[in-house]
Amino acid sequence: MKYLVTGGAGYVGSVVAQHLLEAGHEVTVLDNLSTGFREGVPAGAAFVEGDIRDAAKWLDSSYEAVLHFAAFSQVGESVVKPEKYWDNNVGGTMALLAAMREAGVRKLVFSSTAATYGEPEQVPIVETAPTQPTNPYGATKLAVDHMITGEAAAHGLGAVSLRYFNVAGAYGAQGERHNPESHLIPLVLQVAQGRREAISVFGDDYPTPDGTCIRDYIHVADLADAHLLALTAAQPGEHLICNLGNGEGFSVREVIETVRQVTGHPIPEVVAPRRGGDPAVLVASAATAREKLGWNPTRADLAGIVADAWEFAQRISTAREQ
Numbered sequence: 001m002k003y004l005v006t007g008g009a010g011y012v013g014s015v016v017a018q019h020l021l022e023a024g025h026e027v028t029v030l031d032n033l034s035t036g037f038r039e040g041v042p043a044g045a046a047f048v049e050g051d052i053r054d055a056a057k058w059l060d061s062s063y064e065a066v067l068h069f070a071a072f073s074q075v076g077e078s079v080v081k082p083e084k085y086w087d088n089n090v091g092g093t094m095a096l097l098a099a100m101r102e103a104g105v106r107k108l109v110f111s112s113t114a115a116t117y118g119e120p121e122q123v124p125i126v127e128t129a130p131t132q133p134t135n136p137y138g139a140t141k142l143a144v145d146h147m148i149t150g151e152a153a154a155h156g157l158g159a160v161s162l163r164y165f166n167v168a169g170a171y172g173a174q175g176e177r178h179n180p181e182s183h184l185i186p187l188v189l190q191v192a193q194g195r196r197e198a199i200s201v202f203g204d205d206y207p208t209p210d211g212t213c214i215r216d217y218i219h220v221a222d223l224a225d226a227h228l229l230a231l232t233a234a235q236p237g238e239h240l241i242c243n244l245g246n247g248e249g250f251s252v253r254e255v256i257e258t259v260r261q262v263t264g265h266p267i268p269e270v271v272a273p274r275r276g277g278d279p280a281v282l283v284a285s286a287a288t289a290r291e292k293l294g295w296n297p298t299r300a301d302l303a304g305i306v307a308d309a310w311e312f313a314q315r316i317s318t319a320r321e322q
């Protein structure tokens with residue numbers, strides 16, 4: 001089968017593109033390199049440097065489906081520049097859906113997020129929980145989910161939105177390298193590498209046991225497995241929404257401690273003010289993904305996830321020095 005992967009020069013998209021290639025599929029990556037890297041595109045994938053707003057230029061009926069990763073995704077930045085997020089995430093996806101309709105491509109897998117729920121009333125979070133995003137990033141992703149529901153009902157699109165919790169780890173040559181980096185695990189690893197003096201803990205007065213935010217970390221390769229299953233599960237006219245997480249939460253301090261154990265580095269930490277838009281606790285119920293997709297994550301161990309991310313961070317920093 002032939003697939004269009006938007007955002008396939010980024011972290012998650014590149015890992016999923018790699019999995020599609022390994023499963024024997026043909027892959028075209030469409031990415032404007034706004035936050036991605038040309039060298040992140042897996043060998044064997046065709047690459048188009050372009051914007052999803054212009055997807056109509058490249059989409060045609062030879063594509064079985066689109067896997068849509070392209071977006072801006074930094075919670076903190078979205079609070080200070082909401083217009084940037086509405087424009088790219090919502091405006092861009094609207095253009096992409098129109099291009100798919102025009103080209104007759106009737107299947108979509110979309111990268112949604114735990115940030116659509118906001119501060120949960122109950123954890124683990126189920127897909128029927130209230131959606132009250134606490135930041136513009138989550139609001140744009142929720143708006144796209146609604147847009148997709150309408151597209152499925154009105155025009156027969158078969159769609160799956162995967163609401164990722166906190167993605168981490170690496171797979172082969174592909175890993176996390178946002179620039180600038182804002183995610184916790186890669187930043188703590190930069191401290192371990194001596195590229196940063198200390199990690200800032202954004203708030204230690206949350207209503208959690210150690211006062212720091214709790215998140216559900218999921219290995220990027222487990223996430224990739226879910227995308228391939230979603231391509232099979234998508235049914236014309238239906239929009240399925242599935243959380244993807246391990247159902248176990250780790251506080252910011254527990255993550256830092258795990259990085260100390262994996263890397264053997266002391267990792268100094270400093271308490272900093274809360275970051276705008278951060279919910280205290282995000283932990284998934286992935287029961288729907290297990291039931292409807294047949295998904296079975298196998299890499300839930302946080303130390304293993306951190307070890308894979310560490311190996312990747314060491315490899316790219318060696319490459320950077322050469």
Ligand SMILES: NC(=O)c1ccc[n+]([C@@H]2O[C@H](COP(=O)([O-])OP(=O)(O)OC[C@H]3O[C@@H](n4cnc5c(N)ncnc54)[C@H](O)[C@@H]3O)[C@@H](O)[C@H]2O)c1
Nearest residue numbers: 007009010011012032034035036051052070071073111167
């Ligand atoms: N990383 C996480 O923890 C996480 C969690 C939940 C959801 N998500 C979602 O998963 C997706 C991928 O996240 P990531 O961490 O890989 O981010 P990333 O920034 O590494 O990748 C996004 C890619 O999309 C490209 N892009 C952005 N706007 C584009 C446009 N208009 N046209 C073409 N290309 C464009 C960027 O250049 C980049 O390569 C995003 O949609 C994000 O919202 C990520």
Ligand SMILES: O=c1ccn([C@@H]2O[C@H](COP(=O)(O)OP(=O)(O)O[C@H]3O[C@H](CO)[C@@H](O)[C@H](O)[C@H]3O)[C@@H](O)[C@H]2O)c(=O)[nH]1
Nearest residue numbers: 073075113114115165166182183184200201202213252275
């Ligand atoms: O230097 C840092 C960086 C982060 N944090 C905290 O660490 C936690 C995790 O932060 P981060 O790694 O930035 O991830 P999130 O803000 O939880 O967002 C990620 O996970 C969400 C789903 O849970 C996705 O929607 C987003 O796209 C993805 O970036 C949060 O409490 C942050 O406040 C720190 O304390 N110090």
